[in-house]
Amino acid sequence: xxxxxxxxxxxxxxEGALVLLRCNYSxxxxxxxxxYVQYPNQGLQLLLKYTSAATLVKGINGFEAEFKKSExxxxxxxxxxxxxxxxxxxxxxxxxxxxxxxxxxFGQGTTLQVKP
Amino acid sequence: xxxxxxxxRHKITKRGQNVTxxxxxxxxxxxxxxxRQTLGQGPEFLTYFQNxxxxxxxxxxxxxxxxxxxxxxxxxxxxQRTEQGDSAxxxxxxxxxxxxxxxxxxxxxxxxx
Numbered sequence: 225x226x227x228x229x230x231x232x233x234x235x236x237x238x239e240g241a242l243v244l245l246r247c248n249y250s251x252x253x254x255x256x257x258x259x260y261v262q263y264p265n266q267g268l269q270l271l272l273k274y275t276s277a278a279t280l281v282k283g284i285n286g287f288e289a290e291f292k293k294s295e296x297x298x299x300x301x302x303x304x305x306x307x308x309x310x311x312x313x314x315x316x317x318x319x320x321x322x323x324x325x326x327x328x329x330f331g332q333g334t335t336l337q338v339k340p
Numbered sequence: 341x342x343x344x345x346x347x348x349r350h351k352i353t354k355r356g357q358n359v360t361x362x363x364x365x366x367x368x369x370x371x372x373x374x375x376r377q378t379l380g381q382g383p384e385f386l387t388y389f390q391n392x393x394x395x396x397x398x399x400x401x402x403x404x405x406x407x408x409x410x411x412x413x414x415x416x417x418x419x420q421r422t423e424q425g426d427s428a429x430x431x432x433x434x435x436x437x438x439x440x441x442x443x444x445x446x447x448x449x450x451x452x453x
Binding site: 258265266267268318325326328329333 | 396
């Protein structure tokens with residue numbers, strides 16, 4: 225069975241500082257991995273995806289993530305935080321096993337706080 | 341392409357009442373997913389459709405829940421005899437069969453009093 229663990233339910237950074245949100249996955253097949261962002265009372269917006277191509281994936285709003293198979297990790301980074309980055313971030317793995325449903329299995333989420 | 345839409349955005353109902361939510365996916369997307377998200381948690385898969393066929397239902401989906409996608413277009417999720425534990429955000433997402441990313445609607449927030 226596939227699963228995702230997000231380390232740290234809350235992360236606080238200063239504006240302009242590096243953002244690092246951690247995600248580790250478990251999958252019996254090569255995983256497809258995603259990061260989504262959710263603003264209060266809204267749906268989820270796709271930031272970036274990994275689908276077995278380049279291991280360093282660039283997304284929207286200056287975010288990027290690196291797939292590391294040896295560490296089963298897919299951490300999200302941004303060089304310089306903006307106040308508008310404050311939100312909830314979810315890492316997810318897609319069910320691409322024999323059933324190939326494509327359903328997403330989400331982590332618990334990480335709340336990013338950006339301090340002025 | 342207007343994205344995925346969901347109606348209503350908010351629903352307050354009394355325990356024991358029935359409620360129905362609607363999701364309109366991106367028009368060319370064959371797959372449609374329903375998720376439930378409770379406060380402070382990540383979304384959890386409920387069910388999905390490929391065109392009009394409902395192909396998988398989670399064990400989270402009790403007999404009080406039913407979903408349909410007539411003609412492979414919009415979908416409805418009905419909850420019968422609502423309970424306070426049903427209070428959550430219900431999210432709909434759609435994707436291409438051959439694609440991997442899912443696009444989410446704004447969600448319907450259900451409050452059962």
